[in-house]
Amino acid sequence: MTPYAFMVETLAEKYxxxxxxxxxxxxxxxxxxxxxxxxxxxxDVEDEFEIEVxxxxxxxxxxxxxxxxxxxxxxxxxA
Amino acid sequence: xxxxxxxxxxxxxxxxHGEDPAAIFEKICLGESAxxxxxxxxPELGADVLLASIDFEPGDRIAKxxxxxxxxxxxxxxxxxxxxxxxxxxxxxxxxxxEAGVYMGCGLGGAxxxxxxxxxxxxxxxxxxxxxTVPLIMASGPASQVCxxxxxxxxxxxxSIACASSSVAIGEAFRSIRDGYSDVVIAGGAEAMxxxxxxxxxxxxxxxxxxxxxxxxxxxxxxxxxRTGLVLGEGAATLILESEERAVSRGAELLAEIVGFGASxxxxxxxxxxxxxxxxxxxxxxxxxxxxAESVGYINAHATGTPAGDPVEIEAVKRAFGPAAKRVxxxxxxxxxxxxxxxxxxxxxxxxxxxxxxxxxxxxANLTEADPTCDLDCVAGAxxxxxxxxxxxxxxxxxxxxxxxxxxxxx
Numbered sequence: 001m002t003p004y005a006f007m008v009e010t011l012a013e014k015y016x017x018x019x020x021x022x023x024x025x026x027x028x029x030x031x032x033x034x035x036x037x038x039x040x041x042x043x044d045v046e047d048e049f050e051i052e053v054x055x056x057x058x059x060x061x062x063x064x065x066x067x068x069x070x071x072x073x074x075x076x077x078x079a
Numbered sequence: 080x081x082x083x084x085x086x087x088x089x090x091x092x093x094x095x096h097g098e099d100p101a102a103i104f105e106k107i108c109l110g111e112s113a114x115x116x117x118x119x120x121x122p123e124l125g126a127d128v129l130l131a132s133i134d135f136e137p138g139d140r141i142a143k144x145x146x147x148x149x150x151x152x153x154x155x156x157x158x159x160x161x162x163x164x165x166x167x168x169x170x171x172x173x174x175x176x177x178e179a180g181v182y183m184g185c186g187l188g189g190a191x192x193x194x195x196x197x198x199x200x201x202x203x204x205x206x207x208x209x210x211x212t213v214p215l216i217m218a219s220g221p222a223s224q225v226c227x228x229x230x231x232x233x234x235x236x237x238x239s240i241a242c243a244s245s246s247v248a249i250g251e252a253f254r255s256i257r258d259g260y261s262d263v264v265i266a267g268g269a270e271a272m273x274x275x276x277x278x279x280x281x282x283x284x285x286x287x288x289x290x291x292x293x294x295x296x297x298x299x300x301x302x303x304x305x306r307t308g309l310v311l312g313e314g315a316a317t318l319i320l321e322s323e324e325r326a327v328s329r330g331a332e333l334l335a336e337i338v339g340f341g342a343s344x345x346x347x348x349x350x351x352x353x354x355x356x357x358x359x360x361x362x363x364x365x366x367x368x369x370x371x372a373e374s375v376g377y378i379n380a381h382a383t384g385t386p387a388g389d390p391v392e393i394e395a396v397k398r399a400f401g402p403a404a405k406r407v408x409x410x411x412x413x414x415x416x417x418x419x420x421x422x423x424x425x426x427x428x429x430x431x432x433x434x435x436x437x438x439x440x441x442x443x444a445n446l447t448e449a450d451p452t453c454d455l456d457c458v459a460g461a462x463x464x465x466x467x468x469x470x471x472x473x474x475x476x477x478x479x480x481x482x483x484x485x486x487x488x489x490x
Contacts, residue, residue: 016143039210040147052205 003049003070007063010044024064031063049074081369082257085338086490088331089167089319090429091159091267095131095312095416098162104433108462110444112296112415114310120275129288129298131312131417132273141228148211149224150189152315152421156221156269157228159315163265164229167319167331173229180233180261181222182252184244184268186421188218191274218421221269221315233261239421242381243342244268245316246424246475246483250340252320253485262325267317268425281311284350286385291445300445301382301411302389302453309383312417316425318432333490335432338470339368345480352388352476357395360482361472365399368486370470372403375486377440377471379431382411383418390452392474397455408465410458414444424475428485431473435489438468 001009004024011017017031028038042053045066051073060066095113096103106113117130133155137146140158149157164170192215196208214220219237226235238248245268252266272278281287288308291297300306326333341364345356365372378396382389389411397404412430419426434440439462446459473485 014143014147036210037144037147043207043209052207 002067003045003074004063004067006048007041007045007067010041014044015041022063025062027061028063028066045070051077083259084323084336085253085256085320086323086326086336087318087334087432088321088326089163089169090334090432091161091163091166091317092314092426092429093133093135093155093159094314094316094426095133100166100433104430104437104441107412107415107430107441108439110415110442110461112444113312114295114299114415114417116290116295119273119278125275128278129290129295129310130273130278131310133314145228148214150192150215150220151271152185152189152269153220153224155271155313155315156183156267156317157224159267159269160225160229160265160317163267163317163319169319175229175231175265176263177230177232178263179231180252180255180264181225181231181235182238182248182255182264182266183222183225183236184238184240184246184248184421184424185218185221186239186241186244186270187272187277188220189216190272190277192216194274194276225265231265240481241477241479242418242420242423243475243477243481243483244421244424246428246473246485247342247481249318249337249425249428250342250483250485253337253340256320256322262322264320265317266320266425267315268422269315270419270421271313272420273311273313278311286383287311288384297445299384299414299417301380301384301414301443302449302457303446304448304450306384306386306389306450308385309413310417312419314419314426315422316429318425318429335435336488336490337485338370338488339364339486341365341367341484343482345482347480349480350478352391353480354391354394354398356480356482357392357476358398360484361395361399364472364484364486370486372400373406374470375403375407375472376465376468377431377434378407378409379427379434379471379473380409380411381474381476383413384411390450392476393453393455404455406456408440408456408458408463410441410443410462412441414446424473424483427475428473428487431471431487435468435471435487438466438489439464440468
């Protein structure tokens with residue numbers, strides 16, 4: 001599962017975000033996630049892909065930006 | 080002690096025997112065990128363990144996004160409380176009475192959350208923890224979530240007193256109404272610590288039962304000569320307590336009356352029970368109720384099925400009751416629902432409420448050959464109908480030597 005697909009599934013299944021509202025351009029704030037929930041989501045992603053998102057890199061706003069960051073970290077881990 | 084009368088007007092369960100009060104009571108009376116052999120833990124270190132676990136699904140009763148901020152015990156407490164409020168007729172548009180107090184018992188809080196946090200720290204050598212870890216592991220999580228989910232704004236207290244937690248919660252809730260501090264209190268307990276880290280720790284205490292040759296369901300055998308220990312369970316139970324004035328004025332169904340509460344401390348040993356401490360809890364409870372021992376028809380015993388514990392409770396009853404001990408019927412329903420630790424007092428008080436209402440004493444399942452040291456009227460088999468049953472006790476005696484006895488009367 002790609003990082004983006006994983007985030008869509010997690011947002012819909014765990015955080016009860018309506019699938020219709022989930023798009024690559026949507027920001028996590030627009031999807032109704034408060035700051036605590038964003039950090040929880042980040043932990044879900046880190047656990048799934050066995051990566052660590054450095055605090056200074058956690059500046060993404062949209063889902064697409066978050067997915068791109070995760071993909072980059074996954075590739076860096078494999079390198 | 081004189082004061083306002085206090086009635087149970089609602090019961091709610093998330094129990095190893097399900098959520099429906101009548102069905103739960105029937106299964107317990109039939110001696111139907113909810114204890115199974117369950118594979119638990121990791122592939123490398125896990126084990127098959129006797130447990131009374133629950134296939135728990137909150138469904139639409141707790142929004143998915145909300146569950147992220149609730150440990151398993153808190154989720155169970157919310158659902159059991161929702162069931163109790165519904166049972167009492169106090170659930171209106173998904174909310175309970177906002178002035179109610181919440182008195183909950185819980186032993187280990189979010190045990191599974193603590194396990195996850197530690198396994199990340201030690202297993203992955205990672206100094207990072209989810210931001211929800213602290214608020215989820217608090218033992219007060221169940222009480223707080225009951226308030227938040229159901230719009231309850233009275234005092235919210237948590238009693239964490241090992242196996243006596245929720246009996247003390249109910250006892251103190253009873254007193255707050257009797258003494259005029261509250262008119263309605265949501266009282267109960269929740270416990271969900273069947274994560275393998277906790278189970279492993281319990282096994283180390285040396286009190287956990289071995290699987291019986293007749294199967295997992297026959298393994299918890301309080302008062303029986305062949306008993307080998309307790310079986311851990313999980314779940315939540317909630318009682319709605321109301322002052323007589325409030326309950327009668329709204330036409331509530333009165334399920335039972337709580338008439339007394341007694342507590343004591345052994346000041347003895349951490350895990351070894353004391354006859355003296357338990358005897359004093361029993362005496363204090365009867366004195367508080369202003370009732371003689373002769374009036375008690377049934378005791379829902381703490382008896383967990385350990386070789387050391389059960390005879391101590393029997394001896395304490397003998398000493399507190401005197402000659403009346405020979406005439407009181409005793410049973411331990413832990414034989415079929417296991418030991419819910421912080422929730423056990425609430426579950427057993429709720430079962431005792433139903434026993435008074437039905438005038439039917441549930442049996443100690445698996446009691447086939449009584450231990451000669453447990454030589455009182457320990458009810459076995461299919462239980463017993465007692466047409467004149469009026470007063471019953473529910474005992475909870477905790478590790479650490481904290482003892483609690485509740486006195487209930489038929490309404």
